[in-house]
Amino acid sequence: MSHEVLDKVMDMADELRAGAEESEKLGRLSDDVAKGLKQSGIIRLLQRKTYDGYEAHPREFAETVMGTAGIYGSAGWIGGIVGVHPWQLAFADPRVQDEVLGGDSDTWQASPYMPGGVATPVEGGYRMTGRWQFSSGTDHCDWIFLGAFTGDADGKPLMPPVGLHVILPRSDYQIVEDSWDVVGLRGTGSKDIIVEDAFIPAHRVMRSGDVIDGTAAKEYGVTETLYKMPWSTMFPLGITSATIGICEGVLAAGIAYQRDRVAATGGAIKDDPYVLHALGEAAAEIDAARQQLLGNVDRIYDLVDAGTEIDFEMRATSRRNQIRAAWRAVRAADEIFDRSGGNALRMDNPLQRFWRDAHAGLHHAIHVTSTTYHAAALASLGVEVPAGPLRVMI
Secondary structure, eight states: OHHHHHHHHHHTHHHHHHHHHHHHHHTSOOHHHHHHHHHHTGGGTTSOGGGTOOOOOHHHHHHHHHHHHTTOHHHHHHHHHGGGHHHHHTTSOHHHHHHHHSSOTTOOEEOOOSEEEEEEEETTEEEEEEEEEEETTGGGOSEEEEEEEEBOTTSOBOSSOOEEEEEEEGGGOEEETTOOOOSSOGGGOOEEEEEEEEEEEGGGEEEHHHHHHTHHHHHTTOOSHHHHSOHHHHHHHHHHHHHHHHHHHHHHHHHHHHTTOBOTTSOBGGGOHHHHHHHHHHHHHHHHHHHHHHHHHHHHHHHHHTTOOOOHHHHHHHHHHHHHHHHHHHHHHHHHHHTSOGGGGSTTOHHHHHHHHHHHHHTSGGGOOHHHHHHHHHHHTTOOOOSSGGGTTO
16 A cells, blocks of 8 residues: 555656745645645554554555655655654554544654653643644644643753653644745745643653553554564654655756756867766665665665564664765765756756755754764663663654
8 A cells, every 4th residue: 555655656746846935935734735735645644544544564655755745845855754643643542542543544643752842740631832843744734743841830851850741732732934945845834833831641751761662552452563674763754755756856956957968168068977976886885775774674674563562772772873864865965966056056957056055954963973973882882871862762
């Protein structure tokens, strides 16, 4: 079924390209592009079959996101980020699963997970206030996952911090218009979110530590391999897949542009051995990034399927490889763009948009190298990685 989804996306490639200009101007996906993505089923790839989802293999999800991003970066980005939320919803409290998807299996959920608010325990749940940035696709979503810290009676975060993922309906938060004016991924509409003293029933709250270490899935008796996958493998997968797919878009647009290009010196680019060498090397690097990411998720899936416990070192290694794949692809995309001349900068040349989008994708927090590389190296040496920044998102 996932291959059918990718086929549907490819069939609407011209519509995605045509809708890119309007989406860039709007600062969000146009209604037509969002409707097309919804009809393709890309957001239901990781969704439970109970709610008309496909329960696709993570590799197939990644391949579909890459293919979409290679057509229009912002559409692929939404496919990757919004598309992963039904995966987490699958091991939330069954009551909230039914609230979100019971009435409409095409209901989209946004995020972000960074703790932008404080949720204070009250009878029956929590009350929460805060502000969050980077809620990709939020204009077309009716529910949202938000990261928060647990608060004390005075509304201050507990120490040491206790993280939460809270799930809210559209009526409980505000989207801040004009909060997404950026150089790349403009069509993602990754706007700010404000919550003011909202009540969140306890069944709509997940402890972030339980989500990340797999306790949440065990608590609700999840048996499918897909939903036993580590959060630190699955959430980054959509983002990095989109980033690599965008770099594949750079490559395709760059080759199409260079095919008949004549340099300022009067020679055809196809006769320039230096440009050809750079193109060949960049193509190999982008393909290597793709294979590294897909091989990475295949390995983790197979281990989970075999009943192997995925420990911190395995999760850190997986994150290290995922991050490296993104950086590898974007640096290769730079080599292509840097050899495409001044006309590559023109706004009517799709090459420049792919290039801008690739760099915007690399700026996501999930692609920060420092702490993850550090943690992966420590773990490989048998050193216990301390709680704190080195364990965040691993």
